Amino acid sequence: MRSNVVLSFRNSEGKPETDGAENSNGSRNGCDTHKSHYYAAIVFEGRNMGEIKYQLLDNQLRAEDFIRLKVATGFRNRPIDQVEKALHNNLFDVVAVCNEEVVGMGRLVGDGVMYWYLQEIIVLPEYQGKGIGTSIVNRLLEHIKQNTEHGTFASIGLTAAEGKDTFYERFGFDKSLGMTKYIEG
16 A cells, blocks of 8 residues: 655745755756765664764666665566666666665656655665665755745655655655556556
8 A cells, every 4th residue: 555645845834945046057957967975874772773874875876776675675676778767767866875885765756846756765674764764865855955946846746655654754744645557568
């Protein structure tokens, strides 16, 4: 069972909220294809006390890593040529790298202006619960906000996997009615 959720950047008065960032780099949909300078490190407590360090890289998702992460988290395998085409059409993507291994990913698809869609927010099971998924979603939302024209707003959608609704609610997403259809070729 999947549920659709939607978020619009709006302030408490219901007006669109933006940071005034403009796309001045001239790249497609505001995407910079160079490695990101965005890094994250998190300390987690509990049975596995210690520090996990990871790096978030912008627009570095490779088809092989996409397939590996999807299969490792129980999703269907996809042909590499289909994945390469899909990644080529990304608006933006983020990978989380720990010890030189891609352990998480997230993509943005849509029109890159009014409608954005969070897709394939995936973290390997052994790295879940350590803040990596949160960092990925925050980076994707940051990118959207930076590329939303001042005085306008963006609608952001996603389809949450069963049981993951509460994860996305922490970012301000609300459940909404939606429909999905899958077509096999």
